[in-house]
Amino acid sequence: MSASIEEFLGELADCPYLQRLARVDGTVRLDLTEDGQIHHWHITITSGKITLSRENRPADCVLHGDKALLDAAARGERNLTTAWLTRNLVLEGRVELFRLLERLFPGPPAARNPRDLVLPPPGGQS
Amino acid sequence: MxxxxxxxxxxxxxxxxxxxxxxxxxxxxxxxxxxxxxxxxxxxxxxxxxxxxxxxxxxxxxxxxxxxxxxxxxxxxxxxxxxxxxxxxxxxxxxxxxxxxxxxxxxxxxxxxxxxxxxxxxxxxxxxxxxxxxxxxxxxxxxxxxxxxxxxxxxxxxxxxxxxxxxxxxxxxxxxxxxxxxxxxxxxxxxxxxxxxxxxxxxxxxxxxxxxxLGGTPRRRPSLAEDLELWFDNAPRLETDHESLAGTYRRSIADLAALRYTPLVSAGLSVPAAGLPWFMTIFGRDSIITSFQALPFAPQLAAATIYTLSIPQGSRLDDFRDEEPGKVLHEFRYGESAAFEEQPHTPYYGSADATPLYVVLMDEYERWTGDAAMVHRFEREARAALDWIDTYGDAMGNGYIWYQRRSAPRGLQNQCWKDSDDGICYRDGRLPGFPRATCELQGYAYDAKIRGARLAREFWGDPAYAERLEREAADLKQRFNRDFWIERHGYYALALDTNGDQVDALASNIGHLLWSGIVDESRADQVARHLMSPELFSGWGVRTLATDQARYNPIGYHIGTVWPFDNSLIAWGLRRYGFDRESARIAIAVIEAAGYFAGRLPEAFGGYERDLTRYPVEYPTACSPQAWSAGATLLLLRAMLGLEPVGDQLVSRPSLPDGFDRLVLRNVPGRWGRKDVSA
Missing domain, CATH: 2.70.98.40 (Glycoside hydrolase, family 65, N-terminal domain)
Known part of the structure; x- marks a missing residue:
């Protein structure tokens, strides 16, 4: 599990192929606020692969939010869909790109497999 | 109301x-x-x-x-x-x-x-x-x-x-x-x-x-009046002397137009929302079944549903949302309670049937339309759905789909279509523990594997996967017929409980098994007889639960009422196994009931005996219009006309109820272009 949004994005960029993004090309920019400063992450999605830059360039979808929110999301502690609905995360542009990217974030760390409820977990691990 | x-x-x-x-x-x-x-x-x-x-x-x-x-x-x-x-x-x-x-x-x-x-x-x-x-x-x-x-x-x-x-x-x-x-x-x-x-x-x-x-682009569409006219122009034209059917057909087509909903992410396509007033949003199960029912009439709904459900397909474990990788969503909401996580609908994944049904819809869509591009485009989603059946769906690890909510107390106890708390019970009224494996889920899984095999062989170039799915399907059918069949009653158990024992209530779910094809030929006759027995068939349709079961209540939401959508799948299933007269009997019963609702079939109506009330009693808080009730008319028509795509042709094998002289459906869309069928 990633500790921060930069680590999470770095891991995504290292993936040779993200099947979930295979159907859509586009660009997403994260404008993340921390201590009164805005950090930019520019994400280009092409044929299931993402490339990153720190440039403040135009994008098809721009997300504005606190860096702490995205860090928490990278750890599975915050849900970005509800952050979007409550406007903790403000979106401009193509919603589809956000919804696809959101799917790549991890679930809550304590989440269980349905089998954990009925079977003893193999080797004590879920 | x-x-x-x-x-x-x-x-x-x-x-x-x-x-x-x-x-x-x-x-x-x-x-x-x-x-x-x-x-x-x-x-x-x-x-x-x-x-x-x-x-x-x-x-x-x-x-x-x-x-x-x-x-x-x-x-x-x-x-x-x-x-x-x-x-x-x-x-x-x-x-x-x-x-x-x-x-x-x-x-x-x-x-x-x-x-x-x-x-x-x-x-x-x-x-x-x-x-x-x-x-x-x-x-x-x-x-x-x-x-x-x-x-x-x-x-x-x-x-x-x-x-x-x-x-x-x-x-x-x-x-x-x-x-x-x-x-x-x-x-x-x-x-x-x-x-x-x-x-x-x-x-x-x-x-x-x-x-x-929320960042959504404005809907680009013609005026509502032009749009509705176009919708009617594109729908097949029905010619019949049966007044109730003519009116019900027109109403159903209009209601499906009304319930179209353009989600934020759908490439501008519209999917069927489930029903007014409680369910004006995308529901996995309802949107899939409605799209299935509407395939011979408005196949674009299926394309939109396949696409719309693909993006939020489960990608991780999340207890609050009952989410698992590969799972197709149950419901998405945008209101305050969802936004602040007081309800889990962002999206909520608590349904065990939407995932196999997603594969069923994709296959049936291709059979009707010949749109191979869709099958290629959504291969990842279909495979993930098929994987879910054998992994997270099989919570007991014994080859069946089971459900048990992790999202307490907001999540659904019953994650099948009978999702009220008392919807799944034994004959004597007891409620089983969790997890539960209801019978129709196994039918859907069987059908999804058979259909998934066809997609793998014909489109994905993966014959090994196709063979594996077929082997698994055959094995599932055999085990199912061993574990769910109740010999002394001559029907399939409503579910298995945690101990692997049969939840022995007689319920309409056995009709879905005919639709899915998991019923052994030798047992189909007994299943059909139960469906048409006075305990299940009210005269207006098949009840959700038979009258001789302890929990039966003619106005119990899932324990005695008659649901038009349920009946449409049962009628179609009966035809699959050659029970043409029984199928026609159900079709005419539901269409006659629709006449009492000005052609607008509600979500459900009372399970009272037809001879007793003379008219179908509306269920008190039923949704109306309801997408899969409107869709029921369409699938019942398909059943009466016996419509099947065979290769590139539309084949019709009509079996009309008594009292029908003429039934013509013009301009049925499909891979053949447009075709008229008549009986």
């Missing part, structure tokens, strides 16, 4: 009384709703201090209603010196157009008063009342009234305004807004009319539409 008038467009809808007014009811949602929030809870018109008397009503189109009114007199009769035509339209905003016509010989001074209020209730708060956590605002700006609700950055606002029109000299009329509504005054000359418009716009943060505030 029939004294309520409903108009809708997408996830916006208005429920009024027969005068066009509404005042919030604590239990049933009247008001103006959009994006799962009630934007207006009160909208009440008076003229010169008098409320209005309803003379008649035209349900023009699904998005428009017209009321013919007169001011009520002191004796509660009506005042004939004036009449009012009130036309309400829901589109991106709500418009209430008043045409006031004077019949007298003297000029008359009018005071038109509109009282408004909003509680900004979340749709879930109406069903389970809770106290609002945010604050209300009201203010007047530029001659408009703004009522608002704010909780942190979650903001909803309604803007109410009045357009006085040009029939009355501006010097003789004016409007004034206050915090409780607005008042328009004017002098109407004899035999003249005054047309004025009252408007309510539903807004999100930044005074933008909710869609725009």
């Amino acid at each position: 029939s004294d309520l008038v409903r108009i809708l467009d997408g996830n916006s809808f208005v429920v009024t009384d027969r005068r066009g007014d509404f005042s919030a009811s604590p239990t049933f949602p009247t008001g103006l709703f959009s994006w799962d929030t009630r934007f207006l809870s009160k909208w009440r018109l008076t003229i010169n201090g008098r409320s209005l008397y309803s003379l008649s009503l035209d349900d023009l189109q699904y998005y428009q209603a017209r009321f013919f009114l007169a001011p009520a007199s002191a004796t509660h009769d009506f005042d004939s010196t004036m009449s009012i035509i009130r036309q309400q339209t829901i589109n991106d905003e709500f418009e209430d157009q008043l045409t006031i016509i004077s019949h007298g010989d003297e000029p008359v001074d009018l005071v038109v008063r509109l009282d408004v209020a909003s509680d900004f209730a979340d749709i879930f708060e109406i069903r389970h009342q809770t106290k609002k956590k945010g604050g209300y605002t009201s203010r007047i700006e530029n001659g408009s009234l703004f009522l608002g609700y704010q909780r942190e950055d979650f903001h909803r606002e309604v803007m109410i305004s009045c357009d006085l029109g040009s029939e009355i000299d501006p010097g003789n009329c004016r409007s004034e807004v206050d915090l409780d509504g607005l008042t328009a005054t004017g002098r109407l000359e004899p035999k003249k009319m005054w047309v004025l418009k009252l408007r309510a716009a539903m807004l999100g943060p930044g005074r933008r539409t909710v869609r725009a505030s």
Whole structure:
């Protein structure tokens, strides 16, 4: 599990192929606020692969939010869909790109497999 | 409920009384709703201090209603010196157009008063009342009234305004807004009319539409009237002498048009929302089944559903949302309770059937349309859905689909279509523990594997996977027929419980097994006989639960009522196994029932014996219109005509109920272009 949004994005960029993004090309920019400063992450999605830059360039979808929110999301502690609905995360542009990217974030760390409820977990691990 | 008038467009809808007014009811949602929030809870018109008397009503189109009114007199009769035509339209905003016509010989001074209020209730708060956590605002700006609700950055606002029109000299009329509504005054000359418009716009943060505030692009579409005309033009034309069927068909096509909903992410395509008033959003199960039912009539719904459900397909474990990788969602909501995680619908994944049914729909869609590109495009989703069946879906690790919620207390106990808490029971009324494996889920899994195998072989170039799926399907069928069959009763158990024991109630679910093809040929006859027995068949259709079961209740939501959609799948399943007469009997029963609802089949009606009540009794809080009830008419037609795509041809093998002389369906769309079929 990633500790921060930069680590999470770095891991995504290292993936040779993200099947979930295979159907859509586009660009997403994260404008993340921390201590009164805005950090930019520019994400280009092409044929299931993402490339990153720190440039403040135009994008098809721009997300504005606190860096702490995205860090928490990278750890599975915050849900970005509800952050979007409550406007903790403000979106401009193509919603589809956000919804696809959101799917790549991890679930809550304590989440269980349905089998954990009925079977003893193999080797004590879920 | 029939004294309520409903108009809708997408996830916006208005429920009024027969005068066009509404005042919030604590239990049933009247008001103006959009994006799962009630934007207006009160909208009440008076003229010169008098409320209005309803003379008649035209349900023009699904998005428009017209009321013919007169001011009520002191004796509660009506005042004939004036009449009012009130036309309400829901589109991106709500418009209430008043045409006031004077019949007298003297000029008359009018005071038109509109009282408004909003509680900004979340749709879930109406069903389970809770106290609002945010604050209300009201203010007047530029001659408009703004009522608002704010909780942190979650903001909803309604803007109410009045357009006085040009029939009355501006010097003789004016409007004034206050915090409780607005008042328009004017002098109407004899035999003249005054047309004025009252408007309510539903807004999100930044005074933008909710869609725009969430980042959605505006819907590009022709006017609602042109769009509806196009929809009817594209639907096959039915010719029949059977009046109830003709009316029900037309109503069903219109209701499916009405329930189309364009989600934020759908490439502008529209999917069937589940039903008014509680379910105006995308539901995995309902949208898939409705799209399946509608394939021979409006195959574009299936394409939109396959696409729309692909993006939020489960990608991780999340207990609160009952999410697992590969799982197809149950329900998505945009209201306050979802946004603040008081309800898990962002999205909620608590249904165990939507995932196999997703594969079933994709295969059936290709068989009808020949749209191979879709099957290629959504290969990842279909494979993930098939994987889910054998991994997270199989919680007990023994080769069946099981469900048990992790999202307590908000999640659903029963994650099959009979999702009320007592929907799954033993004959003697006991409720089984969790997890549960209901029988129809295993049928869907079997069908998904068989169909998935065809897709793998013909489109994905993966014969090894196809063989594996076929082997698994054959094994599942064999085990199912061993473990679920109750020898002494001659039917399949409703479910298996945690111990692997049979949950032995006799329920309509066995009909779905025929649809899926998991029933051994040698047992189909016994299943069909049970479905048509007096215990299950009421004369209006197959009951959800047989009358001799302990929990049977003719108005129990899933334990005795008759559901039209359930019957349409059963009728289609009976045809699959060659029970043509039984299938036709169900089809005609449901279509005759529709005649009592002016062609609009409700979600469910009472399970009373037909001979006892003579008419089908509407279930008290049933949704209407309901997408898969409208879709039931279409699948029943398919069953009567025996429509199947075979290769590139449309084959018809009609089996009509008694009393049908002629049934022609023209312009059935599919991979053959358009074709007429007749019986």
